[in-house]
Amino acid sequence: MLKLYGSTTSPFVRRIRIWLANTQHEFVNLQIFAEQDREALIVKNPTMKIPMLEDEMDGKSQVIYDSRVIYRYLTDKFADPALSWEQENQLTLIDSANDSLVQMFILSNSDIQADEDKLFFKLQKERVNAVLVQLNEQVDSGLFSSWNYPSVCLYCLIDWIEFRKLHNMQGLTSLLEFHDENSQRIEVTATDPR
Structure with a gap:
């Protein structure tokens, strides 16, 4: 079990x-x-x-x-096929943005405010920005057109950003469209943290 x-x-x-x-x-x-x-x-x-x-x-x-x-x-x-190296790289991108956002979220909940001049926050924000731009381009190129594990992870990242209001998604239209297109899947609605 x-x-x-x-x-x-x-x-x-x-x-x-x-x-x-x-x-x-x-x-x-x-x-x-x-x-x-x-x-x-x-x-x-x-x-x-x-x-x-x-x-x-x-x-x-x-x-x-x-x-x-x-x-x-x-x-x-379950003898499922392994991820390709391209998919592994997609997960690395998603995980790095997620990790940075989690760290900043925990600090914020510890009453430590993000200070643009502090190296830690500067590096985390640069990483998140660069990763989201790259993921936006990959969605636009059709690299997340199948509902596979990297797509599930990407959806969870975007939805968590929106749920916690962690990042301004303005201009990341492909990511937002991807989110909207998958928001009514039964497994997505069943796990909605809201």
């Missing part, structure tokens, strides 16, 4: 929830900043990050950390 640990608002968790939409699994919704859930998380996952997947088979438990590794594990488990 597959058990996915995460929160309903995490874009990294949501991508796995969407990917598992047609696979029997249990979703354990954690409040990762609440003491009790943090204690439960650290017992199984010393990184204390979500998502985390637990696969119980034949009386043994395999715990997998990180959305990218979870996806690879599921691909292997």
Whole structure:
């Protein structure tokens, strides 16, 4: 039995929830900043990050950390085709923007305001801007025309940006159109953090 640990608002968790939409699994919704859930998380996952997947088979438990590794594990488990190198690069772009935005979001929730003059914030914002422009061009070129794992991850990134109001998406019309085109998929609406 597959058990996915995460929160309903995490874009990294949501991508796995969407990917598992047609696979029997249990979703354990954690409040990762609440003491009790943090204690439960650290017992199984010393990184204390979500998502985390637990696969119980034949009386043994395999715990997998990180959305990218979870996806690879599921691909292997269900004998799905591996991602191409181009798709791996797409995931690297998506993950880098997501990581930067998560870090700035956590700092903001810690009452540390983004200061344009501070190196950390300058580098994160430069990365997010460059990545979103590149992803916009890739969508415009048709590289995300199939609903595959990179597309799911891209959707989750854009939707999280819009949900949390993390970045001005003005001018990124291909990304916004991609978001609109996929917003009514059943697995998308079923995992909407709103």
